[in-house]
Amino acid sequence: MINRKKFIQLSGLGIGGLFFNKSLANAPVTKTKSSRHKTDKVKFGVIADLHYDLIHDGARRAKLFIETMKKENPDFIISLGDFCFPKMENKELMDIWNDFTGEKHFVIGNHDTDGGFTKKQVTDFWNSPAPYYSFDKQGFHFVVLDGNENSQTKKIEGYPRSISQKQLQWLKKDIQSTKNRVIIFCHQGLDNENDGLENGMAVRYLLEQLNMKAGFKKILLVLTGHHHLNYHNEINGIHYVQINSASYYWAGDTFESKAFDEEFYKKHHILRRTLVYRDPIWATVNLDHKKNIHIQGTETTMAGIPLSHVEIDIHKNVYPVSSKIDNRHLQY
Numbered sequence: 001m002i003n004r005k006k007f008i009q010l011s012g013l014g015i016g017g018l019f020f021n022k023s024l025a026n027a028p029v030t031k032t033k034s035s036r037h038k039t040d041k042v043k044f045g046v047i048a049d050l051h052y053d054l055i056h057d058g059a060r061r062a063k064l065f066i067e068t069m070k071k072e073n074p075d076f077i078i079s080l081g082d083f084c085f086p087k088m089e090n091k092e093l094m095d096i097w098n099d100f101t102g103e104k105h106f107v108i109g110n111h112d113t114d115g116g117f118t119k120k121q122v123t124d125f126w127n128s129p130a131p132y133y134s135f136d137k138q139g140f141h142f143v144v145l146d147g148n149e150n151s152q153t154k155k156i157e158g159y160p161r162s163i164s165q166k167q168l169q170w171l172k173k174d175i176q177s178t179k180n181r182v183i184i185f186c187h188q189g190l191d192n193e194n195d196g197l198e199n200g201m202a203v204r205y206l207l208e209q210l211n212m213k214a215g216f217k218k219i220l221l222v223l224t225g226h227h228h229l230n231y232h233n234e235i236n237g238i239h240y241v242q243i244n245s246a247s248y249y250w251a252g253d254t255f256e257s258k259a260f261d262e263e264f265y266k267k268h269h270i271l272r273r274t275l276v277y278r279d280p281i282w283a284t285v286n287l288d289h290k291k292n293i294h295i296q297g298t299e300t301t302m303a304g305i306p307l308s309h310v311e312i313d314i315h316k317n318v319y320p321v322s323s324k325i326d327n328r329h330l331q332y
Contacts, residue, residue, distance in 0.1 A: 040289055042138035045069045047282040048080035048225030049245035051111065052093050056268045058084075061246055061280035062096045069100050072284060075137050076102060078144075080225035080243055081109025081187035086117050086125030094125070105135070109187040109226065110148050110159040119146070132167055134174050140287055141180040143171065147188040147226075151198050161188050162198045168206060175210050175219065181332075182219045183287070189224045191233045191240040194317055196226070208236045220332040221293055223285075230297075230326055231319040239332070241295065243283055244325045248274040251312055259304025275310060276303040277323040291332050297325030 047065050052058035069077050077100055084090045097104065106128040113122055119131045131146035151162040163171075163186075175182055189196035190203050197203060207219045221239045228245040250273060251257070257265075257272050265272045279300040286294040300323045301307075307314065307321065314321040 040138045041286060042140050043072070043074040043284065043286045044137075045072065045074045045077040045282060045284050046080060046223060046243055047077070047246050047280070048243040049082040049109070049228055049247060050079065050084070050280075051082050051245070051247050052084035052090060054270060055247040055276070056264075056271065058247070059092060059096060062093055064280050065246070065282050066096055066100050068282075069102075074102070074284065076105055078105040078185060079107065080185060080223065081107045082111045082225065082245075083109065083126070085112065085115055086121045087115075090125075103137075105142075105144060105185075107144055107185050107187050107225070108146055108148055110161065113148070119148075132170070134178075136178070136180060138287075139180055139289060141175075141178040141182045143174060143182060143184045145171070145184060145186040147186045147197050154198070156198055158195075161195065163203055168203070171203075172206065172210065175207075176213075181217070181289075184219065184222045186222065186224050188226045189240070189242060190222055191235060192224075192227055192242070194227070196224075204235060204238070207238055211237065217332045220287075221330070227317070227319075229317065229319045230322050230324055232326070232328060232330070234330075237332075239293065239330050241328065241330075242319075244281055244322070245277070246280040246282060248276045249321050249323075251275050251310075255312065257304075259302065275307070275312070275321065275323075277301075278303040281323065281325050283325045293328070293330040293332065295326075295328040295330070297327050299324035 050058055050061060055061065083106065084093050106126045108119060108122055108131050113119060123130060132144055134141060134143045145163060146167065147163055148160050149162050149164040149167065150160045152165065190200040211218050217237055219238055221241065223241050223243055225243050225245070227242055228249045229242050230244040231242045233240045253273060255273050257274060259276060277300050281298040281300055283298065284296045302310065302323055312321065
């Protein structure tokens with residue numbers, strides 16, 4: 001699919017035993033006491049795949065998101081990964097991000113540790129508690145997963161893209177320990193076999209079994225980034241929504257973009273292989289206890305050349321290439 005590892009260089013398992021083995025915890029479970037009322041709602045802003053170290057105007061894109069969030073005043077904001085490298089040059093981005101004074105969360109993406117950085121360096125730089133953790137808000141339980149672990153069952157080319165047995169055991173224990181309905185964040189798609197979680201089916205099965213054991217739709221929604229696409233799947237009662245990149249679509253190693261002039265590509269040669277979105281896109285999600293999930297997306301155009309004039313198969317990765325995040329009204 002997308003050779004993103006080359007992109008950067010240029011600029012396991014089943015679930016057998018999950019319901020029988022003793023659970024292990026590798027990250028803190030952050031919980032806040034709250035009395036749930038049927039009128040309670042939660043609103044959060046979500047942005048994915050900013051790729052601050054690659055896109056030419058990452059600061060502008062981040063500022064537009066944060067300025068909108070300051071006006072909308074959500075309960076929290078979250079990045080779904082591929083945000084930035086943990087280096088001092090990126091303090092500008094963190095200053096922009098921290099201009100939102102409310103609650104902030106992060107998912108680690110596969111590119112956030114490029115250049116030899118460790119996950120600990122990334123989470124410290126972001127002031128994030130751990131690669132995976134959970135928190136409560138307005139009677140809902142939110143889980144942040146780390147999809148960047150090595151498979152224990154097979155050799156995977158490119159970046160690690162699994163959730164380990166240890167993390168799965170933690171996930172099981174974490175979800176069983178809450179009475180609240182659950183929303184999950186992960187960088188890689190659990191429902192996308194094109195470079196998504198290698199053991200996505202096993203993770204989905206675990207979530208379905210936890211719902212069955214709970215006796216109600218406890219796990220409602222999984223939000224992911226990584227694929228730079230825009231789609232929704234409902235699988236066995238759980239909604240899986242892909243949040244499109246804030247910045248671009250990777251069109252391939254041989255693609256020759258003509259959206260910008262040659263001087264631009266001399267400075268940003270990697271972007272020649274991409275379809276850059278003119279403006280950033282993101283989503284605002286509203287959840288209530290009346291079984292409603294409202295996703296308010298945003299839309300832009302491709303920079304320089306309309307998508308209809310670009311010589312590319314827009315269905316090369318099944319779901320169509322686009323520069324938007326759809327509005328959705330889902331129910332659970």
